[in-house]
Amino acid sequence: MCLAVPARVEALDEATAMAVVSLDGIRKEVSTQLLEQVAIGDYVLIHVGFALERIDPVEAAKTLALFAELRAMDGNA
Amino acid sequence: MKYIDEFRDGDTARLLAGLIHKEVSPDRNYRLMEFCGGHTHAIFRFGIVDLMPENVRFVHGPGCPVCVLPAGRIEAAIRLAESSDIILCTYADLMRVPAGKKDSLHKARARGADIRMIYSATDALAIAQANPERQVVFFAIGFETTTPPTAAVIRIAAAMALTNFTVFCNHVLTPPAMAHILASGEASIDGILGPSHVSTIIGSQAYADCCAQYRMPLVIAGFEPVDVIQSTLLLIRQINEGIHRVENQYTRAVSASGNRKAKALMDEIFELRPRFEWRGLGELPDSALAIRHTYAAFDAEKRFHMAPVTTTDIKGCICPAVLRGVSNPDECKLFGTVCTPEEPKGACMVSSEGACAAYYSYGRFRAEVTS
Numbered sequence: 001m002c003l004a005v006p007a008r009v010e011a012l013d014e015a016t017a018m019a020v021v022s023l024d025g026i027r028k029e030v031s032t033q034l035l036e037q038v039a040i041g042d043y044v045l046i047h048v049g050f051a052l053e054r055i056d057p058v059e060a061a062k063t064l065a066l067f068a069e070l071r072a073m074d075g076n077a
Numbered sequence: 078m079k080y081i082d083e084f085r086d087g088d089t090a091r092l093l094a095g096l097i098h099k100e101v102s103p104d105r106n107y108r109l110m111e112f113c114g115g116h117t118h119a120i121f122r123f124g125i126v127d128l129m130p131e132n133v134r135f136v137h138g139p140g141c142p143v144c145v146l147p148a149g150r151i152e153a154a155i156r157l158a159e160s161s162d163i164i165l166c167t168y169a170d171l172m173r174v175p176a177g178k179k180d181s182l183h184k185a186r187a188r189g190a191d192i193r194m195i196y197s198a199t200d201a202l203a204i205a206q207a208n209p210e211r212q213v214v215f216f217a218i219g220f221e222t223t224t225p226p227t228a229a230v231i232r233i234a235a236a237m238a239l240t241n242f243t244v245f246c247n248h249v250l251t252p253p254a255m256a257h258i259l260a261s262g263e264a265s266i267d268g269i270l271g272p273s274h275v276s277t278i279i280g281s282q283a284y285a286d287c288c289a290q291y292r293m294p295l296v297i298a299g300f301e302p303v304d305v306i307q308s309t310l311l312l313i314r315q316i317n318e319g320i321h322r323v324e325n326q327y328t329r330a331v332s333a334s335g336n337r338k339a340k341a342l343m344d345e346i347f348e349l350r351p352r353f354e355w356r357g358l359g360e361l362p363d364s365a366l367a368i369r370h371t372y373a374a375f376d377a378e379k380r381f382h383m384a385p386v387t388t389t390d391i392k393g394c395i396c397p398a399v400l401r402g403v404s405n406p407d408e409c410k411l412f413g414t415v416c417t418p419e420e421p422k423g424a425c426m427v428s429s430e431g432a433c434a435a436y437y438s439y440g441r442f443r444a445e446v447t448s
Contacts, residue, residue, distance in 0.1 A: 002222040002274045006080040034339045049197025050226045053277045060329035067089045
C-alpha cells in the first residue's frame, strides 16, 4: 500500500497545485500540494494521486556512484 | 524507467550479495525484520531470499495496513453501508479482506450496498461533489504514507464546506507498532529494514528513540531490490560491529526530518487516538489517528454514531502471529489449501503486500525445489 513510483513532472499548475507527470510515457494528473517546491523536469514519488516528495538527484547519483565503484572494483579483481 | 531500472540491476545485486556472503559471521544467525509489506514482496518477487547466506533470515513485519486492520472495523463499515443510503469509497486493497462471518466489502457490494473502489482520496471527494443528495464516506486506511492525502481531502472538503463528505479514519502509525514488537521481544530480531515511503513523510529521525531504547540497528531501505540488498549489507555491518543506529540507505527520497509540509497538514487535521486495536498486536496506546474536533463535521464515526464492533478471526488462521514476526505463513494449516489469494481466509493472504500472499505468489514451491 505504501508503494510510490517515480515519475517526471511534465507540466505544473500552481493555482490548483496540480501537475501532469509521466511514467514511461503514461501521463497522469497528480496533486502537488504536499510539496514545498517542485519544478518541471523534477522526478517525484507518486502515491494515491499525490506527489509525496521530490527525488533528490544528487543523493541518487551518490548511491549510483557507489554501485559503479563496486562494479569497477569487481572488474579489476 | 529512471530511478527504477538502475536499482534493479542484476550485476549490482549479485555483487552486493557477494559482499554479504563475505562479511557474515558463520557462527551466528541474523534475523532481520522488514517492517513493510512492500519489502516482503520485493524480497520474494526478486528472489532476494535465494541470494542470502543460510544464516541471514528475513522476518516479516506488520507493515501492511489492510493486514493489521481488525475485522471489526470492516464489519462496522459494512453495517454502515448496508444500514443507510450512503456511498462508501475505499482503496481496492480492502475490498476482499475478510470481516466477521465470512463477509467482506466485496460481498456487501454484491448484496447491493453502494461500495466503490477508488484510486485516490480525491476520487472520493469528486464522488461527493457529483452526488450532493447522498452522503459519501471515505473508508481511509494506511500508514503515514497514505495519511497526508486523506488530510488534504478533509481540508479541501472543509474549504468547500461540503456537507455530504466524511472520513472513516483508520490511519495508523509506524513507530508505536515497531516499539511494541521490540518491547515484546518475541520475534527475536537482530535488525530492522526500515520503511521507504513512511520514512519519506516522517523522516529518519522518527526512529531514533525506538532504536536507542531497544539497542536495535535500523536501516531505512528503498523498495527496489538493489536498495534492499544494500540495506541488508549495512544492517549486517552494524550487527557485526555491535552498534545500533538509524542509517538511511534511501537518501534519494528520505531526509532526517521528512516532509515538513505533509507532517504539518497531518497535525492540523488529526490527533492521536488514546487506544486502537491492531490485528495481531492487540490494543496499542497512541498508535493511530483520529480526526480533530475542529474537523468533527468530516468524521464518519461521529456523524453516523458508529459503534465499535468486535468479531472473531477465522479459526486456524495464524495471521496474528505472522504479523508479529513470530510465525511464517507456510506454518499455517490453512496456507495454500483452504486459504489462497482467490479465496482468502486471513487478511495477510488478501493484500498484495501481505506476507502470506508473497509466499503464495513467489514461494509456495520453494520447499519442494530446495528439498
